[in-house]
Amino acid sequence: MIVDSSSPAPAKKSLLLSSEADLQRTQTPYVTGTSVIAIKYKDGILIAADMGGSYGSTLRYKNVERIRPVGKHSLIGASGEISDFQEILRYLDELILNDSMWDDGNSLGPKEVHNYLTRVMYNRRNKFNPLWNSLILGGVKNGQKYLGTVNMIGVHYEDNHVATGFGNHLARPILREEWNENLTFEEGVKLLEKCMRVLLYRDRSAVNKLQIAKITDEGFTISQPYSLKTQWKFKAFENPTVGAEGSW
């Protein structure tokens, strides 16, 4: 029975108990978060995610904060298994703490945190015991904006706009069309909200309660939870099967 796991790669098992079941590893996710989307904008990075924690098809938890600060310069957004995200936050906490204890005036920037996460995720994947998440890591240090992503199999890259889960299919095409590097804060928020609304219509695990976070050289803010209006008053929606009874 393992009580404490104090390293990113908990390889040590209790000598008293070595179970067959554990040797097969590779879990199944239970409580999961859906898409996270993020863009670079004029002053920094904007990240959006809803506050849902699904349990299979049940929308079980509606107050899960899936965007969190990391140190002074970064924000992390996560989709996938929430318990694994909570563990990742603990590893990051330890990373930042140890970095701060050097007391050398330097602090880890987003690129370095992203690299650390990549190593953690890839090494767990190699042991067939992944952290079941897709992560987005964005931040600004000394005026340099950085936005990257890494997932449970260790695939990682950086770009001007990134998304996880359904966001890859629904949000990225919109971002490809409408993103430009001079977006103001207002334009960026409107763009992300446009994507989040599409996800709300088309992703079954989406929940209408979201947060948008911003990080610039000055610092970060994570918005209070809020909901988006949705449009249902289309003529075509009112009697869609007139003329084709039995259709949908």
Add this chain to the structure above:
Amino acid sequence: MDLNSGDLNSPLSTGTTIIGVTYNGGVVLGADSRTSTGMYVANRASDKITQLTDNVYLCRSGSAADTQTISDYVRYFLHQHTIQLGQPTTVKVAANLVRLLAYNNKNMLQAGLIVGGWDKYEGGKIYGVPLGGTIIEQPFAIGGSGSSYLYGFFDQAWKEGMTQEEAEQLVVKAVSLAIARDGASGGVVRTVTINSEGVARKFYPGDSLPLWHEELEPHESLLDILSTSNPEPMVS
């Protein structure tokens, strides 16, 4: 996604209804009392609300063996922690210990837990620890197979800042509703109320619970109905 909130037909599991609710001043924990092995009710009066410390209790759902073992370990650790700390543990610490066991052994365990208690720093608190070992602080939590029938009920009936009486009534009503529809839940309703004054256990036997749709008043025998009602009660 294939998901089972506790395989109802697996060996000795607590197909269950468990609830934890905060109110102004503390928490109320509630549960049914049915433990089943497959289709047989192994224990019709089990106690699924287990004590971890004087001020923190645990509602257990899922595998009975797994949850009993987790609670034994946590009680053992918390006992030592209390001695070393020199004062009662906080609910948060207890919940995190539960989380550690649930998370680090996630491949082997089938345990859905609700940790509830009262401490002098934060007052009454409820923490859910579902399958997988996520920890989530909530104003109220529901769990077990019977909880499926309660999501809508709580969406409508839950309010912030209830009194102790309101909270207890809500919990009893909810467990009773779940028992009515979930075959894996039944028996009596047990509640544990924890606040600054201490802990109070209450017991609501099955026949004292309200009747729901298509449920009838219980009688000792048909003969009693026959004797009290009109001359021709047996219609053909």
